[in-house]
Structure formats: C-alpha cells, structure tokens
Amino acid sequence: MRPFAHIPTIGTPRVATGVPHFLGEGPTWDPVRGELLWVDIMAGDVYRGRFAYGGGIQIEERIAFPDTAGAVAISRAGEMVVAGTHRLYFRAVDGTVTAGPEVIGGDERRFNDGKPDPAGRFVVGTKGPTSEEQLVRFETDSRVTVLDDDLSLSNGLAWTRDGRLLYSVDTLTRRIFVRDYDPESGKAGARRLFSELPGDGYPDGITTDADDHLWVAVWGGGCVVRYSPAGEPVGRIDVPAPHVSCVTFAGPDLDTLVITTATENLTDEQLVQYPLAGLLFTIRPGVRGNHPHLWAGAASRLAPTSLEGTE
Template sequence: MAIVPEPVVFPSTSLGEGPVWDAARQRLWFVDIKLRRLFRFDPASSTLDQWDAPGEIGWALPAEDGRLLCGLQDGLHWFDPARGEFAFWQAIEIDMPSNRLNDACTDRDGAVWFGSMDNGCVAATGSFYRLSGERARRAGPGPFAITNGPAITPDGGTIYFTDTGARQIWAATVGADGLPEALRPFVRFTESMGFPDGSITDAAGNVWVGCYAGWAARCFDPAGEEIAKVDFPTANITKLAFGGADLATLYATSAHQDMTEADRAAQPLAGALFAFRPEVGGHPLPLVRAS
C-alpha cells in the first residue's frame, strides 16, 4: 500500500525548512526562511507557536542547555524559548553579505555541521562548516551555489553533503578528528526527480531526501539505491525530520516560493507541514554542545 503524507499544520510557508525534533519538549521546530519565522509544533495538541527572527533563518537546533542554536543570514544566534528572544553570537562569512546559512545537523560529539549558500541561488559561493565549541571551520566539498544536508548516519561514521544545483549528493567517511575524508559520489538526481534538498538518515542508515520541484521524498540505502518514494500533493518538498515519542513519524516541510497564482491554485497545500509513517523509524539526534 502506498504511503500517503497528510498535512498536519498549514502555516503557508514561503520556504519551509529545517524541521528538527526536540525530544525534551516533544515538539517539532521548523522555519520559514524567506518570511523570517521560527515555528514550534506540538503534535499532541496540533498547536503552532511562532516567533519573528531578526533575519532569514535557515535552521534551529536544540542545545544541551535548553536554548536553540540558529543559523541566520548574518551568522549564528541563540534563541531562548522561555523568553522568545534571539541573541547574536558570532558572524559567519562576514565578507560575503550575499550569502546566507541554509541547512544543518549535529554529530555525535555535539558539533554542528551547516552550510552557506548564495541567496540568489546562482553563484558558487557556498561552503560547509563544522562548529565545535566556539570555532567554525570549513569542512567538506564545495564551493557550491546551494548547499544542503549535511546528514550523518546513526553510528556517526558517514556524512552526506548535497550540491543541490548540480543534483549531486556526496558521501564521506568521518575521520577520528571528526572531519570528512574519502569523499565519494552517492546519488545523482535526474531532471525528472527534481533537486535534492534537505536530507536525514533513519535508524538503519538509509537517507531520506526532500525533492524540490520533484513532488516527492525519496529514500536511498547506504549503497545509493532508491528503496522508497513517497509522493506529495505539492511540488516543493524541502526537508524531513523524524519525530514523535517513538521517532516513527516522518515530518516534511514544503514551500510555495516563486509559484504563480495558477500554481498556488493547483497546489493548495503548498507550504504545509506534512507527516507520514515510513517502514523504518529514526534515531535520536545529539543536542548541540552549548558553549
């Protein structure tokens, strides 16, 4: 039987992105990059809280101390959910004002992997970074116009990087120092598949990828073979995140940016947050090790 994703909340995000499960609060965080909003969804009550961010916000990751580390266009900010306040922490690529931060994950050491990208999605100015403690250093392939991922396997041994514009996902081994080595091609999308957007791994080490302009989410095994495809009623599926107490629900953000009025009429659920239950569940994501 085909899996049918269901819309669970509809904030009508222009560019919905960055879903991540907060196990301590049993909530899902996600963002709207272009409308500069941070959302918190409670599946138990179907309620949605939101805050205005001080810039285009690509992601928000729960930290050990209860705050969230957020990637904005001008760099890294801390968000305090209790006060609903953002606090600037450090600049990234201060010499590249046309770039912004786009996607992120944590590794087993509590370090944060994130990417930058050209906000116009054209120039190859985006890089990947690993933030450990207070130091962010470039690490991984590039430069690319649009970086996505990274995503890390449950054992922490493999990391995946996405060059969205080239439709290419790369894999690398994580070395003893936490940095990538032995970079190799993993999956290349065809034009009919759309563009590989955000990715996440499941408990078996498979990789789920949102397909922008592809009307689907796809799952690939560690050898790069497609093993599942879930069709959506809207074209732009951006990123996925496992959630729920059992980490068995897969949430997916979507986008309606750049759609015509006719597109919006034909895709009334564009910008919704969707959910479905795949055969394999997720794994706990490490918290950011707060500085």
C-alpha cells in the same frame, strides 16, 4: 513524468498544519521537551509544535529572529541556535536572543541548512550566487572549520546511525555526497558521490533511518525518496506540493516522518493547482529514525569573524 515515478510508493502523507510557509524547512525533533521545531527561512521565523491526534501538528509558538532563519537546533537545556543570514543567533531558555559575530558576507549570500553533528557541533552550509559556497562547522573552542568550499548550494545533512558517515547535498548540481566522519573528533574524510538525481528534481533536505537508508526531499519533484546504503532509490512518497524541502523522523518513537514544503517560486497557476503547498505533512512509513543530535549549547557560542582552512 515525475522523477522516480517508477519507484514503488510507500504511502500517502496527511496534512499536519494549516499555516502555509513561503520556505518551510529544517524540521528538528526535540526529544527532551517532546516538541517539533522548524523554520520559515525568509520570514526569519522558528516554529514550535506538538503532535496532535492522527498525525497533526499543533503550533505552540512562532519565534521571530532578526533576519533569515536557515536552520534551528536545540541543546539539552533548551537553548536554540539559529543560522541567520551572515551569523548565528542564540536564544537562551529565558527567551533572550543574542547575535554572534558576522562570519560570512555578501548581499546575496546567507547561511542555509544546518544540523548538530554527533558531538553537538553545529554544521551549516551557505547559499549564494557563486560556485564556491561552503559547508562549515562551528567547533566548541571558538574555531570554524571549512569542510567544503566549492558547492553550488549547500543543503541537507545527515549522519548514519553510528555517526561514522556524513551525507551532504549540493542542490544545484543534483548531487548527494557521502564521506567518512569521526563522531568524536569531527575529522572528515574526502567526499565521494553517493547519488545524482535525474530529471527536473533537486535534492534538498535529508535524514537517515534506523536501517541507515537515506530519505531525500526532492525540490521540484513533489516527492520524498528513500535510498538504500548502496545509493539505490527503493521507495517514494508523493507529496501534494511541488517544492518538498526537508524531512525528519519525529515523535516519541521516532516513527513519524515530517515533511516540509514551500510556496517559493510557484506561479499563480501552480498555487491554484497545489493549494496545500507550503504546509507540513506527516506519514508513518513503517521504519524508525535515528536519535536526533542535540546542539552542544552555550559552550559553542563563540565564533570568530573569519573562517579557518579547509580540513
């Protein structure tokens, strides 16, 4: 039985794109230009798209970066920051790409999911072979602050509507954490357990809605689950792809939930069984999302070659 099979369903998503991704991830709404951004991590590609009739997404551009593209964020001016394998990459409005210095190392280690915080600082985690993976924040004054350094696989991030709570995912332990967060200073409190997923599914990308419920993409579970602020699952969206990787609210009214999926680690038999795996999906679940945080931009491009101590 699928995990969360007992939770009421919210609706049926529709296919939004025709291009399958090996590891589609990180959908991000750009409210300034009215576009959706997302990544195909291992291909190192960032996609730009616009909503079309009926909830479809028309791909406008595929932008190749030098190595992996774990996450993308955009500034008000239109600059992009992309989490590469060991460093950040920056794409200017004119399309010029520059590389930041190497911040992490290791052949099997890379940056993974990331988002701007309420003040526009870029927060991003790492994926690697150890149980000492990190969640770090790139400050606007050239420092990098370590928020966590004991994770199995740092993944999804989301803030409450007022920015005072930060949710974060440690995928391989199936745990979702929450902590107090000062949206201005970035001071973060001690993390505490919000929820631990049952069964075979793993929490991946997350987002919050205007009612401060948390939406969780369940990798290996073929669904998205909505959690109440108390940590109780209260709704489910079944997706015709086993590896559901991330979610975000998008569109001018922030009333469309965009769901990314992946073909990574699927067998030949599973690819036949799930021909829609790797595509993007959309659904209007009857609630709106929160206004997306924009990256602070060029002022935060500087980064040291080593990390500072845990906050």
